[in-house]
Every structure is written in structure tokens, then in C-alpha cells.
Amino acid sequence: MQTRTYTAKxxxxxxxxxxxxxxxxxxxxxxxxxxxxSAANVTVVYVADDFTVEEEGICDATVAVHVPLTLAExxxxxxxxxxxxxxxxxxxxxxYDGHLFSMEYGDQLSYxxxxxxxxxxxVSYPIEVRDMVDVAYYLTDAPSYYTFFFTGLxxxxxxxxxxxxxxxxxxxxxxxxxxxxxxxxx
Numbered sequence: 001m002q003t004r005t006y007t008a009k010x011x012x013x014x015x016x017x018x019x020x021x022x023x024x025x026x027x028x029x030x031x032x033x034x035x036x037x038s039a040a041n042v043t044v045v046y047v048a049d050d051f052t053v054e055e056e057g058i059c060d061a062t063v064a065v066h067v068p069l070t071l072a073e074x075x076x077x078x079x080x081x082x083x084x085x086x087x088x089x090x091x092x093x094x095x096y097d098g099h100l101f102s103m104e105y106g107d108q109l110s111y112x113x114x115x116x117x118x119x120x121x122x123v124s125y126p127i128e129v130r131d132m133v134d135v136a137y138y139l140t141d142a143p144s145y146y147t148f149f150f151t152g153l154x155x156x157x158x159x160x161x162x163x164x165x166x167x168x169x170x171x172x173x174x175x176x177x178x179x180x181x182x183x184x185x186x
Contacts, residue, residue, distance in 0.1 A: 001046055002047055002049055006043040007040075010043070012036075013033075016062075016063070020045070020059065031048070031059075032048075071173070071174075071175065071176055081184070086162070090104070091104060094151065096152065103153075111153075115145070115146075125141055129148070159186075162186055166182065
């Protein structure tokens, strides 16, 4: 086996492999795969020792026009990372009175159901809620529950709005370089 090395060439190895196969190289017989060393910014194509001049031409031409990501793919990837960070921030919990309370989706639904029960005067006080480390916290009346509830929902809305604002910046980009330059400061 030998390698064909392309310096200063970024690559998406899965996408490049598919492009080489589409160009006519048969994986597993004379073409074995691709690799990318990000530290050295080098793309490597693994080929058979008796790789022909014609196959070298196909390989060189395909690598030359290879674009690791389209603008749309770069935006999608960046937005996925922003969404993951948004979910992570929410999963850390909403701060309230020195405690962190879960605001995961299922917990939000439970808080909404409890809010409806509070509104309908169908609860007994104090209401016990548990924080992220399972410490009991007591809400003594409807106003204290409403403050707790709307503080938590407000926290989620602020986190979501922050993610949306960064995604709006990503979606406004016209180049991959602009997309790569956006940093999520949260």
C-alpha cells in the first residue's frame, strides 16, 4: 500500500471517499480510503502499490475540487453545535433562591401541570419541589409557586433566545470562513 499526500488541503474524509468512488475508483481493490491530519492540514489517500497513472489523475483531480463542507453544511454543523450548547445550558438547571432546578422538557411539563393545579386551587401547601441535587425546597403559597415557575420558564426563554441570536448570525453568513469565525460566548 502507498499513500498520496496533499498538503494544505482540508478534507471531509467520508465525503472525499464517496467522491473518489463516484469518480470511478473502486474501494477495497486499488483504493483503500482517505485520512486527514488536521494538525498538519494534510489529506492522505491510501491506494494500492500498483495504482495506475490514470487512477492517480482521477485521484488528483477529485481531491483538487473537493470542498470539505458546503456553506449549507457548515451552517447546519455550526447550528447543531449551538443547539447542543443551548440544551446543555438548560440541563444544568435554572437558578432560583440559591438552588438549581431542572428545566428539562419533562420537568417543564410537570411544572406546567402543577401550575394549572395551583391556578385551580387544587393543591395543598407547602408544595415540595426538589432541586438538582435532590434537596427539598418548599413553596408556601400560590404567589411563591408562580414566582418559582415563571423564573424557571424565563430562564429557559433567555437561554433559547441567546441560541437563536447566535444561529441568526450563522444563517446570515455568506462564506464558510464567516461561519467558522462565529463563537458561542455563552
